[in-house]
Amino acid sequence: MLKKYAAKAGLVVGAAALVAGGLGGTANAAEGAGYVGYGYTTSGSAVWCVQHQVNSIAAKVGRAQVSEDGKWGPRTDAQVRWYQSFVGLDSDGVVGPRTGDYLLAYGDQYYGGLNGYCTSLIPSDSGLGGMYVHTRLD
Template sequence: MLKKIAAKVGLSLGVAALVVGGTGGPAAAVEGAGYVGDGYANSGAGVWCAQKLVNDLARKVGQAEIAQDSQWGPQTKAQIVWLQQRLGLKADGIVGPETGNWLLYLGDQYYGGKNGYCYWNLPSDWRLAGMYVPTRLS
């Protein structure tokens, strides 16, 4: 009987340690949300999210939109480069944490933001909270 109780307590403490250890520490990209672009993910939810959010930003400034087909290609890369150039980021066409931050922060908040679907599918460390954010991209 005592062994069963000790085993349950040990299991509970082990799970608690994993939960605390898994959520602590410095901010990092959302776990499981890899970079998007040439040499990285080239299809799926991450690509769709990049397309959806960059299209939202393009629409706001009269820039042509691209297909939201979940497939990485030259048009998607060009649209990401366009955004990176407008924001003064390294214009490499790769959606890493810095570009992911801006897409999530400036894009459609239903999908972006810190609670939207795309938050879990784009790399981000959510460093923009409290920072100056330009209200216009053009």
């Protein structure tokens, strides 16, 4: 139980530091990476990446995970909205550059981070390199 709270506290503190450090600037999505969610991309590799990254974070804080099937549905939408609220973003259910930055920075670093498979599939702000913080909470 203590590990669960420590993980959540670590993510919240890290997210607050990112906001304080300035996530501002122009939102330049990763080349070829469109927004993900209802009204945008709702299937394929980009959706799988969002599901995988948000599941990675949910697991760190003891939250249930969604299926990683590459299909956007109500459960994936709810999980993204939870995550957006958790890190202090508007919980609109759309993965744009700001949400993408957080997913890439705090999710599974093998697939996210600066050079992972999902880096080119999830929209990301041009400031990602300056905000990367390794948060291994296991």
